[in-house]
Structures are given as structure tokens and as C-alpha cells.
Amino acid sequence: MSALFDYTLRLADSALILGHRLSEWIGHAPLLEEELALGNLALDLIGQARALYAYAGAVEGKGRDEDALAYLRDCGQFRNLLLVEQPNGDFAVTIARQLLYSAFAHPFWRDLARSRDATLAAIAAKAEKESAYHLRHAGEWLIRLGDGTAESHRRAQAALDTLWPYVGELFESDAVEEALVNQGIAVDPAALRPEWERSVQAIIAEATLAAPAGTGMQSGGRIGRHSEHLGHLLATMQFLQRAYPGASW
Amino acid sequence: MSAGLRERALAAASGVVDPEIPVLTIADLGVLRAVRLAGDTVEIEITPTYSGCPAMRVIEQELATALRAAGIGKFRIATVLSPAWTTDWLSKEGRRKLAEFGIAPPAGISRRSHFGTDAVACPRCGSAETERISEFGSTACKALYRCRRCAEPFDYFKCH
Incomplete structure (x- = not known):
């Protein structure tokens, strides 16, 4: 399996799983404007995933298209970050997850837009603009929740505390990334940490929340070791293709 | 030929x-x-x-x-x-048609600040006293605004 395929698949899986999570809010969002916003965010992420899957399939050269990669792999073959598969929880958890991811994704896509791989660079250039909206949206909401009522403050703090163990994985890399970083294709995620810290800490402070102090971090998404939540997500997302293989309309 | x-x-x-x-x-x-x-x-x-x-x-x-x-x-x-x-590619003709249709055309050129909103004129009454309801609207390329003078909500084709 080539490093480029693996790398592209990781990016695609994170975008798809987070996009699917956000789509779970459709019909349940706390207000109409937020229903539209979360749907828009999901659409951006699933659009990014489609472009990445199509490219991964072409790189692999075994005839797998975006649908085969999204619908016909099981948990252990998914390579997404653990953060993005965490359940929506209450609205505060969804917003905190979006902030922690987007504060990473925005500088990540910006830097990947300078990749020597022309296709990844093109996908990244589009995704960067979109992730800027996502970051702004999540940041504004976290401030509103944290600096809102006692109840919204309590929930926003609980959300950050719940998700914090998954932020360490954002900045990890393995041999796949290292090989591609050396070729000028991939972004070294560790290099993005200072910028992520600055933007996240500034928003947490403005939200009158406290950055969790925990340092124990979970990881494993890169090697397909997931939390129990991913299987449930896939069971819903992949149901149609599992029950009616090859169905289309 | x-x-x-x-x-x-x-x-x-x-x-x-x-x-x-x-x-x-x-x-x-x-x-x-x-x-x-x-x-x-x-x-x-x-x-x-x-x-x-x-x-x-x-x-x-x-x-x-x-x-x-x-x-x-x-x-x-x-x-x-x-x-x-980018919305910078939207033609002059396109911007005029958008405004006539009731969608405020992108204000200025695309830019990427983290916070703040664009100054958008109401496509119905022309007032600059407008406010953003949501950065996300009925399609990916639009945001939802409201005019404080004529009180009408409207779509804004956001800078991108």
C-alpha cells in the first residue's frame, strides 16, 4: 500500500466521518439557522471527502471508487482521527469537537495547498476556505455558550473536558507522514501545534472557560484502532450498500 | 468550421x-x-x-x-x-442580476479574517443598516441577513 494512498485515505476518512456526524443533526438542531449551518458544514466535509476518495482510488489503481471506499470498508480499515468519530452529545459537544478539529484543519489545508502533489494541493486550496468558516462558526458558538448562562457554561466546559483526550492525536505522525513530509507532499502536523494552541486558547479564554489540564491522550485512528462509536456510525451510514449491494438511483 | x-x-x-x-x-x-x-x-x-x-x-x-x-x-x-x-470571478453582469433578484452580491473582494462580518447593503431598500442572522444559508454560497430599516430578511452571496 503506497504512502500517498494511505495519507489521502486518512484525510478522506476524517472529513467523511465528521461530515456524517454533523449530518446526524439534520432534523434535530436547536434552531433553524443552526440546522442550515450544520448541514452546510457537513456538505463541505463530505465534498472534501469525495474528492479525496476519488484521488485515493486513482492512486491505488485497483478500481475502487469513492463509494467503494466510503461504504465497503469496515471499522478496522478506517483511518480517521478518533476526535471526529466521537458522538454528537449535546450541542456543546458538537461545537467543541468542531472547534478543536477546525482550528487544526484550517492551517493544515492552508499548508497542504502548497503540497508538491498537485491534486492534494487543489483539494486543500478549496478546503482551506471552507474550514475558515467552520472555525469561525465553532469559535463564535463556543464563546456564546461559555460566556452565556450557568448551564451553557457548565455544558461547554464538560464538552471540552470530554473531548480533550483526543486532541493529541491531531499532531501525531508516523512513517507514512514522515516519508511524504520529506518529499514535500504532506504537512508535518506537529508544526501546526503552536498555531492551534494560540487559536484554541484565545477562544477558550474569551468563552470564560478553562483549558483542560489532562495530558493523557488517546490515539489509534491511523492504524484502525477506533473507539466503540465508529461501528455504530458505520452501521447507519453503510446500511444501504450492505443490505442492497450496488444499489443506485 | x-x-x-x-x-x-x-x-x-x-x-x-x-x-x-x-x-x-x-x-x-x-x-x-x-x-x-x-x-x-x-x-x-x-x-x-x-x-x-x-x-x-x-x-x-x-x-x-x-x-x-x-x-x-x-x-x-x-x-x-x-x-x-472565488467570488472575485463573479461578473459585473452577474452581480447586477443577483441584486435585482433580491440576493445581495458579495461586498468587496474575498478575504479571510477569522471574525467580523461584511458590510452588506439591503438588496430591497439599499440600507446599509443590516445584520447577519447566520453565516450559512439555503445554499453553501449564501449567508442569511436581515435589514434593520425595512425589516426584511435576505440572502447574501458571501465573499469566498
Whole structure:
């Protein structure tokens, strides 16, 4: 399996799983404007995933298209970050997850837009603009929740505390990334940490929340070791293709 | 002969309208990037406004229909991502049509600050006293605003 395929698949899986999570809010969002916003965010992420899957399939050269990669792999073959598969929880958890991811994704896509791989660079250039909206949206909401009522403050703090163990994985890399970083294709995620810290800490402070102090971090998404939540997500997302293989309309 | 073919293809492709904002053609929007000939085959390039824009498939189908209606049978339609689409490509004519349709056109050029909102004039009464309701609207490319003078809500085609 080539490093480029693996790398592209990781990016695609994170975008798809987070996009699917956000789509779970459709019909349940706390207000109409937020229903539209979360749907828009999901659409951006699933659009990014489609472009990445199509490219991964072409790189692999075994005839797998975006649908085969999204619908016909099981948990252990998914390579997404653990953060993005965490359940929506209450609205505060969804917003905190979006902030922690987007504060990473925005500088990540910006830097990947300078990749020597022309296709990844093109996908990244589009995704960067979109992730800027996502970051702004999540940041504004976290401030509103944290600096809102006692109840919204309590929930926003609980959300950050719940998700914090998954932020360490954002900045990890393995041999796949290292090989591609050396070729000028991939972004070294560790290099993005200072910028992520600055933007996240500034928003947490403005939200009158406290950055969790925990340092124990979970990881494993890169090697397909997931939390129990991913299987449930896939069971819903992949149901149609599992029950009616090859169905289309 | 081949010059005539390209002109016919360009005219047909330029007439295709956006399925979600039907007052704009894909040429007005800057979604239509190129129309050229490769031998006797027409090659067309389009670019999505946003990664997940659901209109792209419909636009491809509409392009195919328009080309066939113009008597052009040999064509290829490719989606290109680079350079990334920006509202800076929206034509003057496109901006005028948007405003007439009741959608405020993008204010200024695309920019990427983390916070703050664009100063948007109400497309109905022209007042600058407007406020953003939500950065996300009925389609990926629009935001929801409200006019404080005439009290009407309206769509804003956001800078991107």
C-alpha cells in the first residue's frame, strides 16, 4: 500500500466521518439557522471527502471508487482521527469537537495547498476556505455558550473536558507522514501545534472557560484502532450498500 | 468550421443557468472555466463553488443537454479544482442580476479574517443598516441577513 494512498485515505476518512456526524443533526438542531449551518458544514466535509476518495482510488489503481471506499470498508480499515468519530452529545459537544478539529484543519489545508502533489494541493486550496468558516462558526458558538448562562457554561466546559483526550492525536505522525513530509507532499502536523494552541486558547479564554489540564491522550485512528462509536456510525451510514449491494438511483 | 464549432459550444455552455440561482448563468458565476477544441471534440472545464456543491452534477447534465441541442455530439466535461473558485470571478453582469433578484452580491473582494462580518447593503431598500442572522444559508454560497430599516430578511452571496 503506497504512502500517498494511505495519507489521502486518512484525510478522506476524517472529513467523511465528521461530515456524517454533523449530518446526524439534520432534523434535530436547536434552531433553524443552526440546522442550515450544520448541514452546510457537513456538505463541505463530505465534498472534501469525495474528492479525496476519488484521488485515493486513482492512486491505488485497483478500481475502487469513492463509494467503494466510503461504504465497503469496515471499522478496522478506517483511518480517521478518533476526535471526529466521537458522538454528537449535546450541542456543546458538537461545537467543541468542531472547534478543536477546525482550528487544526484550517492551517493544515492552508499548508497542504502548497503540497508538491498537485491534486492534494487543489483539494486543500478549496478546503482551506471552507474550514475558515467552520472555525469561525465553532469559535463564535463556543464563546456564546461559555460566556452565556450557568448551564451553557457548565455544558461547554464538560464538552471540552470530554473531548480533550483526543486532541493529541491531531499532531501525531508516523512513517507514512514522515516519508511524504520529506518529499514535500504532506504537512508535518506537529508544526501546526503552536498555531492551534494560540487559536484554541484565545477562544477558550474569551468563552470564560478553562483549558483542560489532562495530558493523557488517546490515539489509534491511523492504524484502525477506533473507539466503540465508529461501528455504530458505520452501521447507519453503510446500511444501504450492505443490505442492497450496488444499489443506485 | 472548427472556429464555428467552438463558438457554438461557447454560446451553448454560457447559456446554462445555475440550478439554485437561476438568474445567473454558469459563465456569470465563473463556474465555467474553459471551452476549447481538441480535434473535433469540445472540451469543457467547470469548477465547483464549494467542495460539496450539490449543483455540480445537475450543471454537468444541463451542459450535456445544451451541447446536444446545439448539435454537438462529441464533448467532454471535466471538473477542475485548481485554481479554487472565488467570488472575485463573479461578473459585473452577474452581480447586477443577483441584486435585482433580491440576493445581495458579495461586498468587496474575498478575504479571510477569522471574525467580523461584511458590510452588506439591503438588496430591497439599499440600507446599509443590516445584520447577519447566520453565516450559512439555503445554499453553501449564501449567508442569511436581515435589514434593520425595512425589516426584511435576505440572502447574501458571501465573499469566498
